[in-house]
Amino acid sequence: MLNKFLCTFFISALLSSVLLAQQQRWQQQIAYQMEIEVDAAKHQLKGRQKVQYVNNSNETLDKVFYHLYFNAFQPNSMMDVRSRTIQDADPRVGSRILDLKADEIGYHKINALMQNGKAVKYEVVGTILEVQLNKAIQPGDSCTFDMDFESQVPLQIRRSGWNSKEGIEFSMSQWYPKMCEFDYQGWHSNPYVGREFHGVWGSFDVKITIDKNYILGGTGILQNPNDIGYGYQDAGLDVNHDDKKELTWHFKADNVHDFVWAADPDYIHDTQRLDDGLVLHFLYQDNEDYKDVWKKAQKMTVKAFQFIQSRYGKYPYKQYSIIQGGxxxxEYPMATLITGKRNFGSLVGVIVHEVxxxxxxxxxxxxxxxxxxxxxxxxTYASAVVNAYLFNNNATNPHDGSYRGYYYLAKSGSEEPLSTHADHFSTNFAYGQAAYSKGCVFLGQLNYIVGEGVFDQAMLQYYKDWHFKHPNPNDFIRVMEKASGLELDWYKEYWVNSVHQVDYSIADVIKSSKKTKDTTSLKAVSGNYFINSAGFDKKGTTIFLEKKGKMPMPLDVVVTYTDKKLTQFKTYHIPLEIMRGHKKDELLNGKQTLKKDWKWTHKVYQLNIDIPLQAIEKIEIDPSMRMADIDRENNLWEK
Ligand SMILES: [Zn+2]
Incomplete structure (x- = not known):
């Protein structure tokens, strides 16, 4: 009794610690404190930064790295050369960095850096600051870095900078020396070439001192709203700045991995409050051309937040700001910078995407x-679902555009695997279509493979299991596997790591009573295969399906009857053997008739059904169009 108890106790303790290790991936931890003085006329700032850094990894760190993004905005920087030499240049950048004058370039100058109060050796290497530590940071230990820096904000070219093309004075993203992320895959000190970001979760305490005429918005919650005014103050309070030249805006944010802000003297500042207390801030220029559209978009944004939270998980912060800029x-934590000169649909569309x-x-x-x-x-996937809800548009597949984008990419000859590092795609086209379209189709097809109900539930589970934890593709697919009970690694490997395509066809349809030794009726099918008459239903129909593409998929085959008085259609589901299971019935397809598994090595599949040939109007592989079949013409057989 006792032994058994101990043994059970020991095993369950062991199991739970293994589970815990799997679930709770370690994260580095950071706390920034920054005091910034902005010289608005010169587009320069002086900053003091204190960073508390906790090494939660099991490795000893003898170096750390910071991003110095503004250094990218200098002639001959990696971003400049990359932007000019990539075959399909982004017109927003092109050769604009090369043409920057001395007072238009961006830079960060590091004047002093100390670790635990003692100066450390460091070197600025383009957009990365390499720091050789005096004292290595042991696993579980923390240390403090104090930095003095001076920066010049670049003329706005990409995302960050002064004087955007809509006349916003300061769009301040990637504007401070930011610690690079060290995670279970090591350091990520990627030089900035104008693309993606990765950061350490932590807290920000930021004080920005700037000419009193500027109105600011950004990440974090304003700590001194009643000193500032400008629509942030308590209701009814009148704030007067006559006696001041400058204001110090004090923001705090927790559990974020970046901090953005923007400033302009002409911002209108509106707020919307949701029932759960969340406050949405809107900062946009007082401009006759689009002011009304910005007013009108605010209620839609409230509606979007309500829907998104019910569908994809709770928004964990108290505030979100939609700011004209960039x-x-x-997207940034708790805020977005978007251009403002838009019609209603475009404005709501971009807000929903960034939110x-x-x-x-x-x-x-x-x-x-x-x-x-x-x-x-x-x-892209989720915002299409949200937009369909907001605009009550259920007529077409909301992901149509993404499927078209993917087909265009797949047939272009320039496709590179999704696993390519974002900075290293050969063309902007291949990167864009892969990240947005093929990435959206990744989910569209999963919805098809696991079934719509299970899919929606798994998306919510993904949020619950992985928010604040840097999930990777495998973490995501494991959530889908657990929710569906299916093995899905093959799907991830094909879709993410290869450029193999899906193409299934209906090769032939015959009466089952037909003598099956006669292979001439199957001329459309290529290669050698074996026809089995054992499974024939004498009065039924035999459909020969062919796998023409390299990527395997389970199939929904929907048969529509000629006689409309009958139930209009019947769905046959053919799982892949490597899935070790099959999806549940979907509302969309009705009750499915399950057929034997398809082995991915086999080119041809013989589908025997009990419907007589003369009763069939048409047969279609995946009429829901969720499977990204690159040739849909051969998916259909019609009488
Ligand atoms: Zn986006």
Whole structure:
């Protein structure tokens, strides 16, 4: 009794510690304290930064690295050369960095850096600061870095900078020396070439002193709203700045991996409050052309937040700010910078996309450089669902555009695997279509493979299991596996690590009574195969399906009857053997008739059904169009 108890106790303790290790991946931890003085006329700032860094890894760190993003905005930087030499240059950048004058370039100058109060050796290498530590940081230990720096904000070219093309004075993203992420995959000190980000979760305490005429918005909650005013103060309070030249804006944010802000003297500042207390801030220019559209978009944003939280998980912060700035739309923790000159649909569209990034980047924090598709693709997928809800548009597949983008990529000859590092794609085209379209289709097809109900439930589970933990593709697919009970590694390997394509066809349809030794009726099918008459239903029909593409998929084959008085269609489901199971019935397809597994090595599958040939109007592989079959013409057989 006792032994048995001890033994059970021991095993369960062991099991739970293994589980815990799997679930709770270690994260480095950081706390920034920054005091910034902005010289708005010169577009320069002086900063003091204190960083508390905790090494939660099991490795000893003798170096650390910081990003110095502004250094990218200098002639001949890696970003400049990359932007000019890539075959399909981004017109927003092109050769604009090369043409920057001395007072338009960006830079960070590090004047002093200390570890635990003692000066350390460091070297600025382009956009990375390499720091050789005096004292290595042991596993579990923490240390303090104190830095004095001076920066010049670049003329706005990409995302960050002064004087955006809509006349916003300061779009301040990637604006401070930011510690690079060290995680279970090592250091990520990627030089900045204008693409993706990865950061350490932590807290920010930021004081920005700037000319009193500027109105600010950004990450974090304003700590001194009643000193500032500008719509942040308590209701009814009148704030007067006559006696001041400058104001110090004090922001705090917890559990974020970046901090953005923007400033302009002409911002209108509106707020919307949700029932759960969440406050949305809108900062946009007082401009006759689009002011009304910005007013109108606010209620839609409230509606979007309510829907997204019910579908993809709770928004964990108290505030979110939608700020006119930047050069398109870019997501940051608790805020987004978007361009403002838009019609209503476009404005709501970009807001929904950037807000959705809160879930698929800000809360998950997947390494965007390695898995850009896990933020852009997932965001594209979810925002299409949100837009369909907001605009009550259920007529077409909301992901149509992404499927078209993927087909275009797949047929272009320039496709590179999704596993390519974002900075290293050969073309902007291949990167963009891979991250956004193919990444969205990754989810669209999973919805098809595991079934819609299970899929939705798993997306919510993904949030619950992995927010604040930097999940990778395998972590995600494991959530889907657990939710569906299916083995899905093959899907991830094919879709992410290869450029193999899906193409299934209906090769032939015959009466089952037909003598099956006669292979001439199967002329459309290529290669050698074996026809089995044992499974024939004498009065039924035999459908020969062919796998023409290299990538295997389970099939939904939907047969529509000629006689419309009958139930209109019947769905046959053919699982892949390597899935070790099959999806549940879907509302979309009705009750499915399960057929034997398809072995991926076999080119041809013989589907025997009990419907007489003359009763069949048409047969279609995946009429839901969720399977990204690159040739849909051969998916259909019609009488
Ligand atoms: Zn995006």
């Amino acid at each position: 050069d398109g739309g870019m 959705m990034h809160t879930w698929y980047q800000m809360l998950m924090g997947s390494n965007e450089s390695l898995y850009a598709w896990m933020d852009e693709g997932f965001t």
